[in-house]
Amino acid sequence: MALFNQSRSFIIRLIFGVVFVIIVLQLFNLQVISGKYRQLAMNNAVFPKVKYPDRGIIYDRKNRAILNNTIMYDLVVTPNEAKKIDTQGLCELLEIDTAEFKRRMLDARFKNGPFRPSIFEDLLPPALHARLDENIYKFPGFALVERPVRVYPYNAAAHIMGYIGEADSGIIKRSKNFYRLGDYVGRNGLEAYYENVLMGQRGVQYMIKDNKNRLVGSYEKGAFDTAAIAGRNLQTYIDIDIQQLAERLLKNKVGAVVAIEPKTGGILAMASGPNYNPNDLTGPEKQKNYGKMALDVAAPLFNRAIKGQYPAGSTYKPIGALVALDEGVITPSFGIGCAGAYHGCTRPVRCTEKFAGHAANLRTAIAWSCNSFFCDVLRRTIDNPDYRNPRGGLTKWKEYMGKFGLGRRLGVDLPSEDGGNMPDTTQYDKEYRGSWNSCTMVTLGIGQDKMTVTPLQMANSMCIIANKGYYYVPHFVRSIEGETKEDTTLKRYRQKHEALTHIPDDVFEVVISGMQDVVNIGTAKAAQLPGINICAKTGTAENKMVLDGRVIQLKDNSMFVAFAPRENPRIAIAVVIQNGGFGAASALPIASLIMEKYLTDSLRAVSVKKAEEIENTNLMPSYLPRMQYKADSTRATEWFKITGDSSYIKKYLRKGASPVMPPMPKPKPKTNITKVNAILLPDDQFLVINHKKQP
């Protein structure tokens, strides 16, 4: 009966054929046209395991490692294998309770799943590691895994070296995804500045993983693997002995020390107080320590040597003189008669010296730090007839300051340097609505008014004087291991900068002699060292700040700059101690000790004693506890507002919790102060108002 249905056989074959063609087309689409599946398959099965190289080591000038690598251990757990273990025993070893244990196990499961190891406790302290190492066999599923950690063998140079931390999303974005989550990058100091040198080259090992994300072997027998290349080491100018001494002397003081080798611009030591132990930011406690330091109003994390901005005070005077000499508005024999004040402008500027002839010429004026003389010099510079009006004179002066590296960033090899401030015409225009003259800014001549400098800039200007006109940009790194032409970082540090070109050496000698007289007969007699000619300048700047709505007169900032020996300068130094009193009182002895240590390689017995004495002197400003209390209680209030959690605010609500404000000298009623409503000023931003002269 079915013979007439013969044609249907063809239709059936056609159906078969059409379906097969559809399948083939889809296969063609999947396997030949679309390339994404291969990539997806790679993502599925191949895990690029990053191999981290050792970071570079940083050496000091005598080849001692200041920043090195060491191995620490993490305790890791593979949740699925860690069953039926002696939980109690492990908890006792780790000193945690079982609830914490359960929480961590859950965390581990959540983070990496039950089949892969996750960190249970990281960076074990050595004692705990030893205890665990003995007992680890009792706890299947737990293992100790090595992790390289940075270590600072001298417990010093925290601000210079900086620290490393995990890359955050901002860093990852900026690096165009070069860094990945969990990578460690230099976050501050040399670690950050020389990141690409110290980092080395990451290696990749391609591993095959299975459907539960366990690594089961190497991919293609490691044909695509690349080896990790260790980071290159850095050779620096730092003398770690000097650095340690500087940090010791800055103990319990707010301030900074910078010592530079004038011939090269290499920084011998740079310390900022208050300080911290760099190892606090590497070990297991680093988060805790960081949090504590970040909330401290004394700001131990703040590098005052490059970020602290201070009025230069009298330490500016030699520079003012040099500018005037270079412009030709004075000669070394220029002199004025001073009887205790400068009367050139409506308001007199006091001078500490009254005896006749102390400002008879440039040399004596520097030696006695005559305010009248340098006010006059500044006015001559600003009113220089060559530029017709004070506007031109000020612009030229600002240009000179730039050549000295003042009022701008010097470009030291540390991140986030500040430039200080040198006022220019726009700044005065804004404040005086365009009507100002050289009298408006007369105190610039004695390093006051709107002028602020960083300790690094002060030290660098000493280098310029010591070198008789030139400097190298201050920097730490002498050389990079295996330096090639591509390492351009150090190029600009090897370039000589001429600050002054019109001054013959014998004129320089006059200024330098004046500075030597400061040590020999003037305010810095205590800085004398047997057999070494030291040239120096002290400085003192008045301080006021607003706290609790009233202006407090603070103790003066103590400043000292110097270089030595005069004939062949090997060290230039700047020391600033906040609220340290006269320049000679607290900054001078610190600078003196450092110079002695560096130049003679040791300290005399009397100096050792002196060093101990300074170390034990506490010059922390008395307002700090009050500021800390306000900062903490404000934060607690904010926290309470956001979360409704009153546990932090409670202790501030108790009676008598607030530290009583120590008695402070009342401000002079005459002084003209703009009221500032801000209660909390960012640390270090003391309102510096109306500085007067000082020797």
Add this chain to the structure above:
Amino acid sequence: MIGILLLLLVFPFHTEVKGTNSIIRLGVIQIQPADICKLFVNLALAKYLSRIETNFSQPRSQLIAAAITLVPALISIAQSETGLALVYFSFFLVMFREGLPPSYLVIGFSLAVLVVATLLVDKNILAIVLTGIAFLSIYLLRRQIKRQRGLLATIVIIWITCVSVQRFAVPFIFTKVLQKHQVERIFNLIGRENPYANQNTVESTEVETEKPKKVDDNYNVKQSKIAIGSGGVLGVGFLKGTQTRFDFVPEQRTDFIFCTIGEGFGFIGSITFLGIYFFLLMRIVMIAERQRSVFSRCYAYGVASVLFFHIAINICMTIGLAPVIGIPLPFISYGGTSLLTFTVMLFIMIRLDADRQMVLR
């Protein structure tokens, strides 16, 4: 003669087997009767169609033939072996060869298109489109309608059927007849949210438990596509596929076995592989056509249809063209019953072919 003998054996045996569970355990051996049953149904259908008294153009015999195929299918569904149940629909190809009016195929195809359209297109738009088509055909056929009133009624009836299918039948099937995971699989395939997921309040508790399964299904097909896609033109080499070797593709020894081939041997390998299958099918059809007896021919077509259905659905499923239905790939997938059934089917056919001269009918 052999056919009659076999058939006598088949009827009691196959009903007997049907009553049991989906998989019988005989000691260490596991047998899936639903699988073997394909063979018996094939024989039964061939026998029925080859009877002299069967006039296949009569609706009555068509119904009986449909019953022979669909009853075991229903029993399979009862054993929750939906995949295998669908295989029985492949016997319609045999019936088509033996004179089933082509209108059945056309109607079936139209229904399929309608169901797919219902799933893909918004229901109101579809209703408007259908109405539009109805009016258009009335307008185009207005002269014939004047002559023949019945045609108008036919168009209206077709229109009512279409709308009711897309309005009521499909939602009914999806909420009441099919199981939750099957619905999910279908919607996964077309890449849409399941609109019926929340309608079924009775099974709402089950929705929660089915959720992970949905993800799994999607995962299966995704991984399978990745595996096949990563094979490229030439493949990564035998036993070198990273996807299949490390179990990224689940069920890869059984239902997703084609991934291994796709990844290992690439496009060229897959084509060769499909070519062999295609050659086999063509060969069976050729054998079928040279049979003198209707029984043998029907049987051979049955073998071809079942094989074809298995191959097409299984491969389509791995490359994301068909919903995931658990049916094995003939001769390749791991599974004893399947391998045995297909082998027996083929050998019976060869035997019949060898005896083709002896049979008169």
